[in-house]
Amino acid sequence: MTLWSGRFSEPTDADLRALNDSIGFDIRFYAQDIKGSIAYAHAIADAGLITKDECGRIVEGLTLIRQEFEQGIFVLAPGDEDIHTAVERRLIEIIGDVGGKLHTGRSRNDQVATDFRLWTLDTVKALHQQLGLLQTALVEKAEQHLETLMPGYTHLQPAQPITAAHWLMSFFWMLQRDRDRLRDAHPRIAVSPLGSGALAGTPLAIDRIELAERLGFAAISENSLDAVSDRDFVAETLFVLALTGTHLSRLAEDVILYSNPLFGFITLNDRYSTGSSLMPQKRNADPMELARGKAGRLIGNLTGFLTTLKGLPSTYNKDMQEDKEALFDAVDTLQKLLPVVIAIIHTLHLNPEKMQAALGEELLATDLADYLVNKGLPFRAAHHVVGRVVRLAAQENLNLSQVPLAKLREISDLFSADVAQVFDFAASVARRTAPGGTAPNAVRDQIRQAKQRLDSLSE
Numbered sequence: 001m002t003l004w005s006g007r008f009s010e011p012t013d014a015d016l017r018a019l020n021d022s023i024g025f026d027i028r029f030y031a032q033d034i035k036g037s038i039a040y041a042h043a044i045a046d047a048g049l050i051t052k053d054e055c056g057r058i059v060e061g062l063t064l065i066r067q068e069f070e071q072g073i074f075v076l077a078p079g080d081e082d083i084h085t086a087v088e089r090r091l092i093e094i095i096g097d098v099g100g101k102l103h104t105g106r107s108r109n110d111q112v113a114t115d116f117r118l119w120t121l122d123t124v125k126a127l128h129q130q131l132g133l134l135q136t137a138l139v140e141k142a143e144q145h146l147e148t149l150m151p152g153y154t155h156l157q158p159a160q161p162i163t164a165a166h167w168l169m170s171f172f173w174m175l176q177r178d179r180d181r182l183r184d185a186h187p188r189i190a191v192s193p194l195g196s197g198a199l200a201g202t203p204l205a206i207d208r209i210e211l212a213e214r215l216g217f218a219a220i221s222e223n224s225l226d227a228v229s230d231r232d233f234v235a236e237t238l239f240v241l242a243l244t245g246t247h248l249s250r251l252a253e254d255v256i257l258y259s260n261p262l263f264g265f266i267t268l269n270d271r272y273s274t275g276s277s278l279m280p281q282k283r284n285a286d287p288m289e290l291a292r293g294k295a296g297r298l299i300g301n302l303t304g305f306l307t308t309l310k311g312l313p314s315t316y317n318k319d320m321q322e323d324k325e326a327l328f329d330a331v332d333t334l335q336k337l338l339p340v341v342i343a344i345i346h347t348l349h350l351n352p353e354k355m356q357a358a359l360g361e362e363l364l365a366t367d368l369a370d371y372l373v374n375k376g377l378p379f380r381a382a383h384h385v386v387g388r389v390v391r392l393a394a395q396e397n398l399n400l401s402q403v404p405l406a407k408l409r410e411i412s413d414l415f416s417a418d419v420a421q422v423f424d425f426a427a428s429v430a431r432r433t434a435p436g437g438t439a440p441n442a443v444r445d446q447i448r449q450a451k452q453r454l455d456s457l458s459e
């Protein structure tokens, strides 16, 4: 028997129960449900609806139920449809009829929204911290490779030399924005819908503000119709997690590519590499392929849930129950993934010799154009001149530095003997000292900024 079976003459169909019940997954926020109910008991006691003594018994009963959950001895009853009804049913079993007073003026509609917001607040905080650990791993690795040179790519074609530290730090900032977004979402998640009733508000003289404060919310909802159906906080969190997953997938792709023997820039630690059952030589980056692949799942959770919300009529509709599995899955996915990605970055071995060996002189073509610019040539013209030098070198099968000065001077008489100084990868990198550039000194500053952001956000 369910708690709402009064108006029906036949028991609910078993297949419908299997479809309708959410206890299989919303049991996950039993702690938030009980916390919300304890606060609500105090609120209706303050409003004079139950006596202090009744409130005390309700709180005692709820505390006992929490212990049962914590000890793993809470027994579900056949009628338990969701966590809210399960807790209420057990409360009445333990303390008797007075337990039935707890739900006065409250609906599962404002209750579930309250519980899920509380759960999301806790979860967002934990993810925020975990992302910080990944950022820390990136900073630590970057600090070891401030002077390590590697090719930088655009369009996946060799572009300009960069430092490995700069490459690693680029992911720090993606994650920083993800952490900022999690933090920015906080005031919109931390809004208490409790006291909205089923949809129209509560006739009880409860102090909604005090109730919200007791639960750690920052504000109360202003419209009960909106409050019981506002799942923006779920969609927004799903978006941040989908974008985080997208960032991780890009990091993963670089790691996969750079660990390919054709690049050989990095080697994954044995503990985080996988082999092949058939090919004995294989060293696969499976965890990174999973990091890349899981982004699809995270994006799917977001688009799936937005599709559920789209076009719903006003206030609560059962469709909204779909919010939970989407967010649970997204959170579980990241919480399984992040520890492995963090460990992979911590144990990642960089191979500076391989990176060095991949530095072709064509990466210095821009520097050669800059050389001509310094001699007074407009950049557009310099670009054209160097294009001709590159073509000539390719025709003659020469590196750029091997093209004889006489040949260079045939193309532009601005070339002189000092052009030899251009062909120095470290010097090229060291010139890019403007903030945000790849020069070791600029990256040192970047890392200083990064550490400040980590400190200021960890409070």
Ligand code: ARG
Pocket (backbone or CB within 6 Å): 022, 026, 082, 108, 109, 112, 316, 318, 320, 321
């Ligand atoms: N299990 C439901 C959910 O997750 C709780 C709210 C049910 N409300 C209702 N009117 N049936 O959304």
